Amino acid sequence: MHSSSTSQGDNGLGRWLIYGVLALMALVYLLPLFVMLVTSFKTGTDIRTGSLISLPQEWVTDSWQAAWGTACTGVTCDGIKGYFWNSIKMVVPAVLISTFIGAFNGYVISKWRFKGSDLFFSLMLFGCFLPFQLVLLPMAAMLGKLGLANTTTGLVLVHVIYGVAFTTLFFRNYYINVPDELVKAAKLDGAGFFTIFWAILLPISKPIIMVTIIWQFTSIWNDFLFGVVYSGADSQPITVALNNLVNTSTGVKAYNVDMAAAIIAALPTLLVYFVAGKYFVRGLTAGSVKG
């Protein structure tokens, strides 16, 4: 009796200790976001007089409006809203196209093996390990030849090409766990190459589609290097605009505007994760389709 009650007491204490440490870690982790949020709602004077983590004297949304519509990014002073839409125009097609191509590649590599398909897959995999810097110059030359330099279309193309290596890997690993008998049954039912993909494989791919969309959306939205190299003045994505906004110094540095712009730039990826995040873990862990 005695020993059991002590051990329970130990358990309780240990548990509180673990929770305490976890809470502390969470606080440390959330602190930068907290600072960003409160700073974005402060006035300029408030920032200069108050401390970094103090709450605003007066909550104002001026800096949010400025970041969205009037802040200067380089020579223009229209805020980041135009670039936000640039990013949307680039991300949506790039994510959808690369996901679709990945699904199709994965289907072929896992279910329609051909001579050299393993080699093909290995080479695709190799693409995942290529650093961005390596492809900068050749890609620039190619975009120039295609007449797509400094266009959103060009950026979409770059992201699709770079992303297909990852999306193919995701879908191939998912489809490899789908029993081949499913494909055989469909073949005997009279379904052809495309029907099997559309009617059988794609409808059971929701978890891996979600994973791929989150992955691609996050990496393309957050990309800076390709954005700064291949975009023109009117096709720059938000990451480039954010950089320009922070680096444009006209008098006093407007930290509140910088913070607001940074949060705006990060919102879509957060949103995607909140909406589809539950599929992320599920899609990465679950693979096999049990009939």
Next chain:
Amino acid sequence: MAKLDLIDIRKTYPKSDLETLKGINISIEPGEFLILVGPSGCGKSTLMNTIAGLEDISSGEIRINDVDVSGLAPKDRDIAMVFQSYALYPNMTVRENMAFGLKIRKTPTTEIDAEIKRVSELLQIDHLLDRKPSQLSGGQQQRVAMGRALARRPKLYLFDEPLSNLDAKLRVEMRTEVKKLHQRLGTTIVYVTHDQIEAMTLADRIAVMKAGEVQQLGSPYEIYNHPTNMFVAGFMGSPSMNFVPITVLENSDGHACTELTGSDGKAQLLALPDKLKTYVGKKLMLGLRPEHISQQLSHHSETDLISAARFNIEILEPTGPETIAQITINDHAVHCRLAPDLSITAGQDLDLMIDVSKASFFDPDSERNILL
């Protein structure tokens, strides 16, 4: 209903030195239930896949109703297959699963509906039509898989170990269902299994395969009672056939006989069929099924080919309807089937009756049945 002819089917996988199928010749009559049986890796599933067109053959011909289909795609062969894993489309309801093949073949909707009604009533799955496969039990999935095959009314049905994923009780139930279904519909069926009881109970004819070759093709009765070689004899039947090495002798009356030595070292004479007189002095392998060795049965008087012998019972395994006993003959463990109510204990000696009229005799080197 269709006739299927497999003519000298050969198959070698790329990057392999060994032939997986070494010239298979089987003719299957319309409405016949043929079972391919054999151990893992004997090529039975490969053969089935080649019939379906899911795998190419290296040479030979596959004829359905006298038309060579070996160059055709699976969908053009008009074959339906039931898989071991059922392979139901997980995203579709039972109804959609069954309608899928019909829709692809552009069957009118009213006809599809009628067909699904017919098949689902036949298989008693009409209350499950709107469920997804994941909401069904193993046995129900099995029925749906058969329903999907039946709905298309193909020329030929292939069953690839369809019952092996079911638990023992359900397997026996579904076995009866399959048999009933075949008797009712009279369809041509090729059925792969490694379960020799399934093979015996279901088949019109059985093809026993080993290492890419058909060892014997015949009715269950022929396969069981007249196996062509020791592999077939040992594969079919449970407990399997006992093999006892013997030397053929001639007794004073001029009849063939042999000596059986028990665990106590005493030799007892066993009468052999006179057909074996040409083998006097030679060594043979005697194949005795467990049921050919039993306790003394009063209504079986001792005839020429039924000999009495006394052996020490070493192990008793009661199964309920019968008791399997192990004895030793000529240094080989031998199983016999005894009546369950016999009052004996292990270690006792017992008078047994050995019936060699149904025994098989094999050449110990070639392992072939010498009496066929």
